[in-house]
Each structure stands twice: as structure tokens, then as C-alpha cells.
Amino acid sequence: MFGLATALAVSLVVLCALGALVAEAGRVEVLAELAKPLTRSIIRFTLWQAALSALISVALGVPLARALARRGGLLGRRALIRLSSISLVIPSMVAVLGMVAVHGRSGWVNHLLSALGLGRADYLYGLTGILLAHTFFNLPLATRIFLNQLLTLPQHTWNLAALYGMRPRHIFRHIEWPLLRGLIPGAAGMIFLLCFTSFAIVLTLGGGPQSTTLEVAIYQAVRFDFDLSRAVALSLIQVALCGLLAAGFFAFGAPFPLRPGDYPGIDRPDAGARWPRIIDATVIATASMFLLSPLVAALVKALAPGGWSIVADGEFWSALRWTLLIAPSAGLLSCLCALSLANLTVTLRRSGRVAGWAVVPELVGLLTLLAPPITLGAGLFLLFRRFTDALSLGPAMVIVLNALLALAFAVRILTPALQAQRSRYDRLCAGLGISGWNRWHRVLWPALRHPIAYALAIATTLSAGDMGVIALFGTDDLSTLPLLMYRLLGAYRVEQAAVVAALLCALCAGFFWAIERLGAAGQTSGPYA
Amino acid sequence: MRKLFSFLRFSLWLSLGAAVPLHAAADQRPVLNVYTYDSFESEWGPGPIVKAAFEAQCDCELNYVAADSSTGILSRVQLEGAGSRADIVLGLDNNHLVEAKRTGLLAPHNVPLSRLQVPFEWDDSVFLPFDYGYFSFIYNRDRLADPPASFQELVDADHSLKILIQDPRSSTPGLGLVLWVKALYGDRAFDVWRKLSGKIVTVTRGWSEAYGLFLDGEADMVLSYTTSPAYHISVDGEHKYRAAAFSEGHGMQIEVAARLANAPNPELAQRFMNFIISEGFQSAIPVSQWMYPVVNLADGLPPAYDGLVQPAARLTLDPRRIAEHKAQWVDEFSRALSR
Numbered sequence: 001m002f003g004l005a006t007a008l009a010v011s012l013v014v015l016c017a018l019g020a021l022v023a024e025a026g027r028v029e030v031l032a033e034l035a036k037p038l039t040r041s042i043i044r045f046t047l048w049q050a051a052l053s054a055l056i057s058v059a060l061g062v063p064l065a066r067a068l069a070r071r072g073g074l075l076g077r078r079a080l081i082r083l084s085s086i087s088l089v090i091p092s093m094v095a096v097l098g099m100v101a102v103h104g105r106s107g108w109v110n111h112l113l114s115a116l117g118l119g120r121a122d123y124l125y126g127l128t129g130i131l132l133a134h135t136f137f138n139l140p141l142a143t144r145i146f147l148n149q150l151l152t153l154p155q156h157t158w159n160l161a162a163l164y165g166m167r168p169r170h171i172f173r174h175i176e177w178p179l180l181r182g183l184i185p186g187a188a189g190m191i192f193l194l195c196f197t198s199f200a201i202v203l204t205l206g207g208g209p210q211s212t213t214l215e216v217a218i219y220q221a222v223r224f225d226f227d228l229s230r231a232v233a234l235s236l237i238q239v240a241l242c243g244l245l246a247a248g249f250f251a252f253g254a255p256f257p258l259r260p261g262d263y264p265g266i267d268r269p270d271a272g273a274r275w276p277r278i279i280d281a282t283v284i285a286t287a288s289m290f291l292l293s294p295l296v297a298a299l300v301k302a303l304a305p306g307g308w309s310i311v312a313d314g315e316f317w318s319a320l321r322w323t324l325l326i327a328p329s330a331g332l333l334s335c336l337c338a339l340s341l342a343n344l345t346v347t348l349r350r351s352g353r354v355a356g357w358a359v360v361p362e363l364v365g366l367l368t369l370l371a372p373p374i375t376l377g378a379g380l381f382l383l384f385r386r387f388t389d390a391l392s393l394g395p396a397m398v399i400v401l402n403a404l405l406a407l408a409f410a411v412r413i414l415t416p417a418l419q420a421q422r423s424r425y426d427r428l429c430a431g432l433g434i435s436g437w438n439r440w441h442r443v444l445w446p447a448l449r450h451p452i453a454y455a456l457a458i459a460t461t462l463s464a465g466d467m468g469v470i471a472l473f474g475t476d477d478l479s480t481l482p483l484l485m486y487r488l489l490g491a492y493r494v495e496q497a498a499v500v501a502a503l504l505c506a507l508c509a510g511f512f513w514a515i516e517r518l519g520a521a522g523q524t525s526g527p528y529a
Numbered sequence: 530m531r532k533l534f535s536f537l538r539f540s541l542w543l544s545l546g547a548a549v550p551l552h553a554a555a556d557q558r559p560v561l562n563v564y565t566y567d568s569f570e571s572e573w574g575p576g577p578i579v580k581a582a583f584e585a586q587c588d589c590e591l592n593y594v595a596a597d598s599s600t601g602i603l604s605r606v607q608l609e610g611a612g613s614r615a616d617i618v619l620g621l622d623n624n625h626l627v628e629a630k631r632t633g634l635l636a637p638h639n640v641p642l643s644r645l646q647v648p649f650e651w652d653d654s655v656f657l658p659f660d661y662g663y664f665s666f667i668y669n670r671d672r673l674a675d676p677p678a679s680f681q682e683l684v685d686a687d688h689s690l691k692i693l694i695q696d697p698r699s700s701t702p703g704l705g706l707v708l709w710v711k712a713l714y715g716d717r718a719f720d721v722w723r724k725l726s727g728k729i730v731t732v733t734r735g736w737s738e739a740y741g742l743f744l745d746g747e748a749d750m751v752l753s754y755t756t757s758p759a760y761h762i763s764v765d766g767e768h769k770y771r772a773a774a775f776s777e778g779h780g781m782q783i784e785v786a787a788r789l790a791n792a793p794n795p796e797l798a799q800r801f802m803n804f805i806i807s808e809g810f811q812s813a814i815p816v817s818q819w820m821y822p823v824v825n826l827a828d829g830l831p832p833a834y835d836g837l838v839q840p841a842a843r844l845t846l847d848p849r850r851i852a853e854h855k856a857q858w859v860d861e862f863s864r865a866l867s868r
Contacts, residue, residue, distance in 0.1 A: 038860045041867045105730075105747045122691075125731040208696055208732025209863035223597075224698045225856075226604035378608065385610050476594055487567065487597070489738075 003344025006337045007364045010404065014371055017379025018232065024382045025229035033233035039217075043237065046213040049127060049202075050195040053134035054188040060135070061142025061187070062180060064287050066172070067280035068143065069150040070271050080288060081147070084140030087291070088409075089458055089508060091465025092137075092200040093485045094501040097494070098294025099133050099205065100124065101301055108297060125207030133201040136294060138191040139287065145187045146180055153179070155267065162269035168276050171269075189249025193369060196242055200467040200482075204489070214238045219374045219471065228378070235375040242370040295505075302502035307495030310488070316500065318477070319484040323464055323504070326395065326480060327511065330402035331460030337403065338410030338455060341365050342418045345411075349419070350426065365411035368404040373468040377401055381473075394473045398480075401469040406459035413458065417451035418444070453519020460515065461508040481507070560590045561797045563617045564602050568737045570595040575813040582809035589797055598699035598735050603629055606789065616792040617801055619659065622701045623783040623845065624708055627852030630655055636790040638802045645806065646825045649783065649843070656785035659805050660820035663779040663840045664705045665772040666692065666750040667740075667757050673749045679776040680713055688727040691748040693739040696732050697859050701782060702752050703732070707862050708851065709780030712844040718858070722865030729866070755779065755838045760819045762833035778842025784820070 022028055033039050071077060102108045103124045110120045123129070153175065161171055199215045206212060212220075214234055221231040270276055301307070310316050341361045348358035377397065384393050425443050429435065434443060467482045474483045481504040488497035561583075570576040570593040580591045596602045599620050606615050613634075621629055629635065638657040645651055651658055666683070668676045673690075677683040683692075695703030707718075714721045730748045733739040743751035750773065761767040786805055788798040804810055811822040815830050822830075 036860070038863055038867075041864065045867070106745060122730065203734075208729070208866060209698075210726070210732075210866040212863075220698050222608075223604055224600045226607045381608060382610075385612055 002340040003342075003347065003361060006340040007344060007361045010337065010341075010364050010368065010407070013380070013400070013404065014367060014376065016383055017376045018235070019379070020383035021228055021232045021235075021375065021379040025232055028229050028232045028236070030233045030236050033230060034237065039234070039237075042212050042214060042217050043241070045211055046196060046215075047241075049130050049134070049211070049213065050192045050198075052127075052131055053138060053195040054192040056131060056135050057138035057142045057191050058184055058188045060139050060287070061146055063279075063283050064139065064143045065146030065150055065180075066176060067283040068147050070268055070276060071280055071284065072267070072271070074284070076288075080284070080291075081144070083291070084144055087137055087140035089461035089465060089512070090137070090295075091467070091482050091485075091501075091504055091508065092133075092198075093204075093465070093467055093482045093489075094298055094505055095133055095136055095294055096201060096204045097301070097485065097489065097497055097501050098296075098298040099129065099136070100494075101297035101498075102293045103129070103132060108293065125205060126211050129205035129207065130198075130202055130211060133205055134191075134195045134198065136291060138194065140291065141194075142187050142191060143287075145183055149179055149183055150176060158268050166269070168270040168273060185249055189246065192249070193242060193246055196245070197238070197370070197372065199373075199471075200486075203471075204486075214241075215372050215374070215468075218372050222374055222378045222472065228382075231375060231378065235372050238372055239367075239370050246366060246370065298498055298501050298505075301495055301498035304495045304498070307493075307497075307499035310493075310496040310499050315479070315484060319479045319481050319500075320503075320507075322395070322478060323480045323507065326398055326402065327460050327464035330399045330406065330463035331456050331511075331515075333399065333403035334406040334410050334459040334463075335414075335452060335456045338365070338407055338414050338459075339418075339452070341407070341411055342414040345415050346419050346422050350422065362411070362415070365408050369408035373401055373405055374472050376404070377469055377472040394475065394478045398469050398473050398478070399463075402463035402466050403459070405466065405469070406462045409462065410455040410459050413451050413455040414448070417448055421447045450519045453515050456519075457512045457515040460511045464508050464511060465504065558588060558590050559794055559797060560592050561587070561616050561794055561801060562592050562594055562614045563619055563801070564594045564596060564606060564615045565619045566599045566602060567595045567597060567735070569593075569620055569818070573817070575817040578813040578817055579810055582813070583801060583804055586804075586809075587797065587800060589794075591801075599701040600625070600699055603632065606634055607632055611791050613789065613791065614793060615789050616794050616798040617786060617788050619786040620701075621656070621785055621787070622705070623781075623785065623848065624701065624704050624851050624855075626653065626656055626785070626848045628855070629787070631852075634789055634791070635787045636792070638786075638788060639799060640802050640806060645823050647783075647823050649781070649845075651783070653785075656787050657802055657805055658783045658823045659786050659810065660814045660818055660822060661781065661783040662754040662756050662820040663781055663838075663843070664702055664709060664752060665755040665757075665775075665779055665838060667743065667753045667770055667772055668750045670769045670771050672746075676750070676771070676773040678774070680709075681777070683773075683775070684721050684724050686728065690728050690750070691730045692725075692728050693730050693743050693748040693751040694732055695736055695739050695752060696734055697862060699734045700736055701784070702736050702754075704855075704859070705780045705782050706752055707858055708846050709844060711858055712780065712846055713777055719861050719865050722862055726866045732866070754782075754820065755840065756815075756819050756821065756834065759815070759831065759833040759837060763816065763831055772838045774838040774841070776841055778844045779838075779840035781840075781843045781845050 068074075068077060068081065100107065104110070105120060105122055105124070107124070114120055124132075157175065161175065166174070196213070197215050198213060199219065202211065202213045202216045203219070206216065214237065218231050218234045218238070221227045221234060341364060344361045345358050348361070349355050380397055380401070384397070421444055429439050429443055464480075465482055466480070467486065470480050470483045471486070474480070479487070481500055485497045485500045485504070488494075488500060565576070568574050576593055580593070583591050594605075594615070596605050599622065602618050602620055603625070606613050606618060609615070618635070635655050637654045640657055642651055645658065647658065647661060649661070666676070677686055683690075694706055697703040697707045710718050710721055731742070733742070736753065739751050740753055740757075742748065753772075755772040758770050758772055761770045786802070788795075788802055792798040806824055808824075808827060811824050812826055812828075814820055814822040815826070815834065
């Protein structure tokens with residue numbers, strides 16, 4: 001019931017937003033927009049950079065996952081995996097700052113190059129910068145998906161492999177590759193979609209009109225030109241393209257679940273050989289360097305004395321308070337919506353007759369990943385300004401939109417968990433007459449507690465780092481830490497921005513840690529754990 | 530479970546704490562909301578000086594709402610519609626006049642234009658100029674000994690000469706450059722942009738980003754104003770930053786303000802419009818906005834303005850022609866840089 005209401009509410013919000021935009025714009029000419037050479041070059045670039053990002057992340061993710069799977073006892077392995085599990089929620093502005101500090105014209109790489117007498121390399125702005133930042137975000141995601149799968153192999157497979165005397169390349173060809181192959185379309189598709197709609201990275205590292213994505217073009221149409229009909233047309237193009245591609249990807253490969261958890265090391269026969277050792281060491285070292293350097297660089301900048309003056313600024317405290325209000329509220333709302341959508345999906349799947357309809361709530365969850373937040377935001381704003389002072393609704397709208405944006409992830413986490421638990425206990429519950437609160441509290445909650453906490457943590461931290469929604473609604477009175485960073489970077493106060501970045505990261509880590517701990521605490525005390 | 534609840538309660542308290550208005554003890558004076566761009570409002574811009582000077586005579590509070598770009602000012606008011614709290618928009622320029630008027634959101638300024646002392650004709654009844662200047666590329670004399678002496682030389686220069694420019698869709702200097710190129714080259718503008726594109730390090734959203742990158746050594750030249758060197762001379766006694774004089778002439782920018790037809794405080798808004806061309810506002814312009822004032826100041830211009838480049842010609846285009854073709858010219862620029 002709740003599930004149906006949520007699915008309706010979410011689709012209603014999306015449709016109303018689009019409707020309000022169309023009403024304001026008067027007319028929408030998707031075909032005329034498509035006919036413009038500039039629009040076509042934007043679409044081409046959007047597809048191209050997303051495809052390259054997905055390709056690079058997957059191509060590098062396979063060897064990295066393999067290396068991490070083989071090196072169970074490696075020092076720092078746990079930390080690296082842990083870090084990669086939060087890469088998804090590292091605020092994009094923090095990553096951008098780190099990228100500039102490492103790869104910018106006066107960054108570390110260029111310092112190193114000129115110290116070696118090689119001159120300076122100018123590669124950050126434009127396609128390279130976008131690909132670097134996208135790989136930074138998505139390589140860990142790809143790696144974790146593959147690693148997850150590699151570690152599902154039971155020990156006796158490896159014992160057998162050892163018995164047969166399989167060499168590393170045989171192991172790859174006959175054991176690992178068949179296992180990973182099926183995951184590649186799904187993983188590449190997910191990364192493609194994330195990069196297709198990437199906003200903050202392209203906005204800051206794109207280097208101008210030569211590398212504009214649809215998402216950025218929509219932002220510019222609303223924010224700079226106030227050309228709403230163009231914004232709607234571009235949004236429809238984006239949703240249609242994205243939807244088609246998503247359908248294509250998910251038809252090829254099963255969508256994989258996002259799972260929390262640790263990754264135990266497994267005793268593998270190919271761990272001892274010399275070449276794999278060298279390869280793994282190189283792969284892990286290079287990846288760590290690439291993934292850690294931006295974060296370390298941002299931290300180093302934050303430690304410079306100049307930046308801390310920002311803490312004395314009222315702007316900072318206002319942004320901090322808004323972040324503390326918006327992120328947990330959006331996280332909670334998102335989690336509740338995701339839970340009811342997940343429940344609806346599972347109920348439909350188990351219903352037998354109408355099982356086919358189960359894709360509907362799943363699609364609703366996905367829809368929010370495709371629809372550009374700027375478009376939704378502008379539409380809702382136009383809708384509400386008819387009834388009330390829309391500016392005063394800013395915070396509420398930022399919360400709702402952030403909740404919607406995090407929905408796709410929360411649904412991904414909760415649906416499999418709920419599915420597992422319900423297929424185990426639904427019959428038993430029905431037989432014993434356990435229902436309502438008792439069923440929820442005694443049967444579902446103990447097993448869902450951990451995934452719910454994980455979903456809440458992801459949704460909260462995603463919202464804390466959001467730039468897409470706040471970019472539209474931000475004012476002097478309503479700003480969050482990422483927006484403050486963007487403004488400070490714009491005013492070239494990099495050190496102050498770095499301090500805000502460090503505090504934002506600390507806040508996100510705090511949210512994540514606190515919420516996940518709360519979830520984990522229940523695992524030992526629940527009756528069915 | 531209990532822990533989760535206590536956490537939720539905790540976050541709820543935090544949230545309530547955040548929701549309490551920052552100025553709890555707000556006074557009862559009326560508030561004049563001026564929508565402007567970030568660098569006008571910033572602490573080193575003219576914003577604070579203008580605010581203090583106006584508040585000293587108006588018995589009101591002047592509140593800036595800063596958009597992240599010049600064009601963002603107007604789109605923000607458009608998005609907010611009739612319910613907007615904006616009284617004044619300040620920071621559009623002569624290249625946005627027609628389309629800004631088309632929004633129907635603006636009202637006449639009612640200020641006698643005879644009081645302007647400017648080297649150009651101005652007869653607009655809605656927009657009031659508050660400063661003006663000439664676009665120019667700024668270079669560091671110690672790094673670039675031999676800057677281009679004309680726009681054509683810049684276009685033909687080797688690609689090792691790196692420049693920083695602003696995005697014409699978000700920034701007024703950025704648009705100014707597109708129009709400057711258009712005024713000089715007309716139909717050949719696309720090819721000129723193709724030639725320039727290899728020299729462009731990056732296209733920034735606003736002026737301050739580009740200028741910051743330039744000062745950090747990221748390029749040889751940056752699009753700014755002929756008056757920018759005055760800042761370096763006045764503030765840090767630094768003479769190495771120069772404006773490159775181009776023999777064909779320079780694009781001109783006139784920055785303007787207007788009051789909103791639906792201003793919540795129409796009388797205060799009118800007083801502010803009158804204040805704009807008074808000494809209190811104008812004296813801040815040459816020392817914090819680093820542009821030319823629109824009236825003759827009692828103390829004249831600061832000495833740092835003495836040796837500045839005077840443009841060989843002032844290049845402007847007809848506002849109606851701009852309004853008609855702007856989107857097309859900006860598309861042309863974008864396409865030239867996209868390939």
C-alpha cells in the first residue's frame with residue numbers, strides 16, 4: 001500500500017515538475033532542438049565521455065579486483081576496500097579540488113615533471129580532466145562489484161585449481177573471466193549512466209563549451225539563459241536516451257546488488273607465483289596512488305594556515321547548519337521511500353500472476369537517476385511559486401530532490417535484502433499468523449537493519465555532498481558546504497575551499513560511521529541474526 | 530533500535546537548530562534587496578562600501594543577493610517571477626539590454642540622464658549605467674615581453690601563447706569578447722574562433738576565476754579590462770601587469786542597474802537608483818570595482834589611472850542586433866571551440 005503510494009508520489013513529483021516547465025515554456029520542440037548542430041555535438045560528447053569513462057573504469061577494475069582478490073593478506077587492503085566502498089559518496093567538489101591540486105597546471109604532477117626537467121603538461125581541463133575524475137569515482141565502484149563476485153568462489157574451487165596445477169592465466173580464463181563476464185554489461189551500464197548525468201565534474205573541469213554534457217547544458221539553459229523550453233527539450237532527450245541505454249544494459253546483464261560488507265581474503269594457489277606478485281603489486285600501487293593522491297592533496301591544502309580563517313566566517317556556519325539539516329532529512333526520506341518501493345517490488349514479484357509489474361517500482365526508482373535534478377528543481381519551483389513564496393520552500397525542495405536522487409541507490413541496496421528475507425519467512429509468517437508490526441519488528445527488521453543503515457548512510461552522505469540541486473536553489477541564506485566550496489573555488493580561495501572540503505569529508509565520514517555502527521550493533525542482538 | 534531513535538532525535542535537534550534564522554534579533558528597518566553578481570558583493574568589491582554609504586542615509590538595510598554570474602542575476606529574478614524579493618538588479622551590461630527588457634519585469638529608473646558625464650550616448654529609460662570600461666587582455670610584462678599589438682596578431686599568434694577567457698553564456702566579459710570578435714570580423718568570426726581555440730587554456734564561468742588562474746601563472750594573458758592594471762598599481766604597488774593595446778580598438782562595456790516593477794520597496798528602490806550616480810556610490814567604483822565612474826568625482830580619478838591604455842576605438846554593436854543574433858553568435862563560438 002505504502003509502496004504504491006510512494007511509487008505514485010515519486011512519479012507525480014517528476015511529472016508535475018516537467019508539466020510546470022512545459023506550461024511555463026509554452027512550447028517544447030524536441031525535434032527542432034535535436035536538429036541544432038550544437039545540441040548534436042553536446043549529445044555526442046555526452047555519450048563519448050560516458051562510454052570512455054565506463055570503458056576505462058571497467059578495464060582497470062578487472063585487474064584491480066583480481067589483484068585485491070589474490071592478495072588476501074596485504075597490508076592496507078582492508079583500508080583500500082573500505083575507502084573504495086565510500087568513493088561513491090565522496091562529494092564531487094572535494095574530488096574536483098583534489099584533482100586540481102594533483103593534476104592542475106601548478107599541481108603535484110607538474111611539479112614533479114618540471115623537477116625532472118620535462119616541462120609542464122597541461123591536461124586537466126577538458127576531456128582528460130573529466131575522464132580522470134570519472135575514473136576516480138567509478139574505478140572503485142567497478143572494482144568492488146568484481147571483487148564481490150570473485151570472493152563468492154568457495155575455497156574448494158581453489159583447492160581444485162591447485163590440484164590441477166592451473167597457472168594464473170588458466171585461472172583467469174577458466175574461473176575468473178566466466179564469472180566476471182556476466183557482470184561487465186551491468187557494471188559498465190551503471191557507470192555509463194552515472195557519467196552520462198555527471199554534473200559538478202563537467203561544470204568545473206570541462207573547461208568551457210568544448211566539453212559540455214546534456215546535464216550541464218540544461219543547467220546553463222535554466223541558470224544563464226532562462227530558456228525553459230530548451231531546458232525541457234534537453235531534459236526529455238536526456239531521459240529518453242538514458243532510459244533506452246539503461247534498458248539496453250540491464251537487458252544484457254543482471255543488475256547487481258550494492259552490498260555492504262567486508263571482503264575476507266581467500267587462500268589462492270596463484271598467490272605465490274612471481275609474476276602475479278609483481279603484476280598485483282604494480283596494479284595495487286598505481287591504483288592506490290591514483291585514488292589516494294587527490295584526497296591527500298586536498299588534505300595537504302587544508303592544512304595550510306591560510307584556509308582556516310573560513311571557520312570564523314558566518315557563511316561557513318550557515319552552510320554547515322544547512323548541511324546538517326538537509327543531509328539527514330533527505331537520507332531518511334529517501335530510505336523510507338526506497339523501503340516502500342522495495343517492498344512493493346518484492347510483493348509484486350512474489351504475487352505470481354502480476355509478477356511482471358514488479359519492474360514498475362524498480363523503474364520509478366531508476367527514473368530519478370535519469371531525470372536531471374536541475375530540471376526537476378526548476379519545475380517544482382515554478383509549480384510552487386503559483387501558490388506560495390517559493391523561495392521559502394527552498395530548503396524543503398532541496399530535501400525532497402536530494403531524497404529522490406539518492407532513491408536509486410537506496411532501492412538497489414534494499415530490494416535484494418528484502419527479497420531474501422521475505423522469501424525465507426513469508427510462508428512461515430503466514431502460517432504462524434505473524435503480521436503487522438510483529439512481522440516487521442521481529443522478522444524483517446533484524447535482517448534488514450544492516451542494509452537499511454547502509455542505505456541511510458549512502459543517501460545521507462550523497463545528499464551532504466550534493467551539488468546538482470543546491471546549484472539551482474542556493475542563495476546567500478541557503479547554502480551547503482559543497483556550494484560554499486564551489487563559491488570559494490570560484491573566488492580562487494582554494495585554501496579556504498580545501499578546509500571546507502576537509503570538514504565536509506569529516507562530516508560525511510562521521511555520518512557514515514555513526515549510521516553504519518547503529519545498523520551493525522543490532523546484528524548480534526537480533527533474535528534471528 | 531533505541532540507539533537509532535536517539536540518533537534520529539539527535540539529528541532532529543540539529544535540524545531545528547539549523548532552521549532558526551541567523552538574524553534572530555532582526556531590526557525593524559525595511560530591507561532593500563539588491564541582486565548582483567558575486568564579485569560586486571564580495572568583501573574586496575564595491576559592495577560593502579556602497580552598502581555602508583547607502584545605509585548611512587536611508588534608514589534601511591541594504592541586502593545583497595549574489596548570483597554566481599552576471600547573467601544569473603536576471604534568470605534568478607525570472608525564476609522567482611512576480612513573487613521575487615528583488616528590488617534592484619545591478620550588474621547586467623549594455624549587451625543584455627533588449628532581452629532583459631523583454632522580460633517585462635523592469636521599471637523606468639526616473640533618473641535625469643543629463644547628470645551622467647560619460648564619453649558615450651545614453652538615453653535608456655530603464656537601465657542606468659553605474660560604471661564602464663574597455664575589454665582588454667592583461668599580461669605580465671616579466672613573462673610576456675612582446676604582447677600582440679592588435680587583435681589580428683593575437684589571432685595569428687603561435688599556439689604556445691596561452692589565454693584565459695570567460696564563458697559568454699555566464700559572464701559579461703565573455704559575451705563582450707564574442708561581440709568584440711563579431712564587430713571586428715563579422716562573418717569570419719567562426720574561423721577566428723577556430724584559430725583562437727588552440728590558445729585557450731580554459732573558458733571559465735566568471736571573471737574572477739579566470740583572473741585568479743592568470744595570477745597563478747596558468748596563462749600568458751587573461752580577458753579583463755584596460756583598467757585592471759590600476760588595481761595592481763594601487764593595491765600592491767605592482768607595475769608588471771599591463772593591458773595589451775589593440776590597434777583595431779577595444780570592446781566596450783557599460784554596466785547597468787535597473788529597478789524591478791514588482792519591487793517590494795518601490796520608494797527605497799527609487800532612492801537607490803538616484804544614489805547610484807551620486808558621489809557616495811561612484812567614488813567606490815575606481816578603487817574597488819576598477820572601472821570608470823559615470824560622473825566626474827570630486828577628487829578625480831586615482832593616480833594609478835593616469836598611464837592606462839586608451840582605446841584606439843570604442844567598439845559596440847547595436848543592442849537590437851545583439852538581441853536578435855546573440856544566441857546564434859554564442860552557438861558559433863561554442864561550435865568553433867567544440868571541434
